[in-house]
Amino acid sequence: MSPKSERPLSPHLQVYKPMLTMTMSIVHRLTGTILFFAIILLAWWLISAAAGPAYFDFVEDILVSIPGRLVLLGCTWALIHHALGGLKHLLWDTGHGYDLDMVEKLAKGSLILSVVLTIAVWAIAYGVR
């Protein structure tokens, strides 16, 4: 079969009405990709701690700057959202939670909980410092 043959293709994503469950699926991939790169920050922070106080202070200044904090806030949310999405997938792997009502609840729940937990983590971080 020639790859160039112009056969009609089945309708793709754009023909569907965007749904929360579909968006959460895309967001799970997106947050995974964000975390894939965000781990550079964790590695950089560890390297700076191993390198000594001068370099550590240099890195810390960047991380605690306003843009640095915004990036870290985004990473925190991505981490928590991906973790909750992962729990959802583990539940589905057991064969449970597939009725539409439940799927919708899980999508809404994980979104709301991820925001709440992100705020909680940052509130604790600000509280203990």
Add this chain to the structure above:
Amino acid sequence: MTLRTPLNKVRLYGSARSGTDHFWHQRLTSIANIPLTIFLLWLIIPLSGASHAEVVHNIKHPLIAFGLIAVIISFTWHMRLGMQVIIEDYVHSDGRKLLLVVFNNLFCSMIALISIFAILKISFGV
């Protein structure tokens, strides 16, 4: 159109005997990542804005160092598997796909090696 059966097409290519390994390791690391994420947050939240001495003092502890190394191994393994699925889903040219999978492996290995080295260096004494 071919008259060869599917069985004949795969015969002599050998069985990888690892058909579900990718899926299984993704699940295993995802389960490990749940307590490891909680550990990481528990460790890092109080260290936000901490001094170098404070951070080093914390990571020096063998249990913390063990935990952090576990975080790095499980996270990098999980993200290697995840990114490979994304590459295989969206990159259709064989050459580019292979190249990106190689880069993916290289990136995840480098992150793991560098991070583990840093943790050990701190733990054994800077």
